[in-house]
Amino acid sequence: MNELVEKNNSFSRNLNESNNLVITRDYGFDCASFFSMHKTPFTLTPPKNHIFEHENYLHAKNTLLFGISSGEKLLKITGEVGAGKTLLINDTLSSIDHQHYPIRILNPKISPKDLLCQIIDEFGRPYPADATIEQLMRVLRFTLHEHYTRTDANILVWIDDAHNLSNNTLLIIDKISSWSTPNRALLQFIISGSIELDQRLEHPLLSSMKNNIRFSDILINIKKHELSDYVSSCIHSEDELDKPQFIPRALKQLYKYSNGNPSAINKLAYKSLLLAYGKGLRTVTHHYVNAAFREQYDAQNHVHQYLQNKVKTKSQQSSGKLYTKKHWLHASVAWLSINAVLAYAYFGGYL
DSSP, rough: OOOHHHHHHHHHHHHHHHHOOOOOTTTTTTHHHTTTTSSSOOOOSOGGGGGOOOOOHHHHHHHHHHHHHHTTTTEEEEOOOOOOOOOOOOOOOSOOOTTTTHHHHHOOOOOHHHHHHHHHHTTTTOOOOOOOOOHHHHHHHHHHHHHHHHOOOOOEEESSSGGGSSSHHHHHHHHHTTOOOSSSSSSSEEEOOOOOOHTTTGGGHHHHHHHOOOOEEEEOOGGGGHHHHHHHHHHBBSOOTTTTTOHHHHHHHHHHTTTTTTHHHHHHHHHHHHHHHHHHSSSSSSHHHHHHHHHHHHHHHHHHHHHHHHHHHHHHHHHHHHHHHHHHHHHHHHHHHHHHHEEEEEEETOO
């Protein structure tokens, strides 16, 4: 609570300085209660029944659902950071029936061997600690065939942030996703990541994997005309009279600063809401959105400046050390040269 109060005071000081507004609200009062909300609004993981399914979100979700139900072995979702890829796939996996068993790989730096081990571990199958990749692949293949003799539940492996996977791990995924029986693929994979993943798949080594991905989609940001509905979907107020309202100009500024990116919208909208709460108002104007953006922009600049100064300091220290070494070397060479000349002159009878 103390951290929230401090943040609120920080936002309010920013607004007060830039717009000459007087803060009259007591920050000890709970923000959610003030707006008659059960939960904190603008969270990155909203409840399933409050997910805003904009046009592109629905298209990407249907692509995944159709690909999964069709037994496709490789599916891909890409999009910029904060577009909602993780939310989309979690939502999709919670929508599929019990005929699919999802395995989530949370380590995007996972090695080929560790990937195989983690999938095998899901079945409780033992394997030697020093097993090679080839041995693990044989264990996994046998385990999958055994699994399908007992049940029809398809194994669905999801790897998030797949743009961070090594080429070797991506090659293993491509190889084991090709395993199949006459009726089904033994494993289905969903790989998701930033746009960099599409660029990675252009590598000649990964051409086979690229060709094997028949179902893919790019999750784009929320469109301008969808922003008002998105903001409303994030605010769950019990009393319509207490529900905060973002005026059209505030929404215009919100879209301008966020470019429709859900993560950026959530951060700015929540900060703007806190500023309105600090004033004791339930109407969020463009002034609050502008102040929230300045607060975030200044914070980012401070971090950027700090990192720049740190790099600069290290560079100066390195340069100083290098200068000292060079200075010492030059002085030593000069001293030796002078002594050599004096010795030559002395023994040659010139002195």
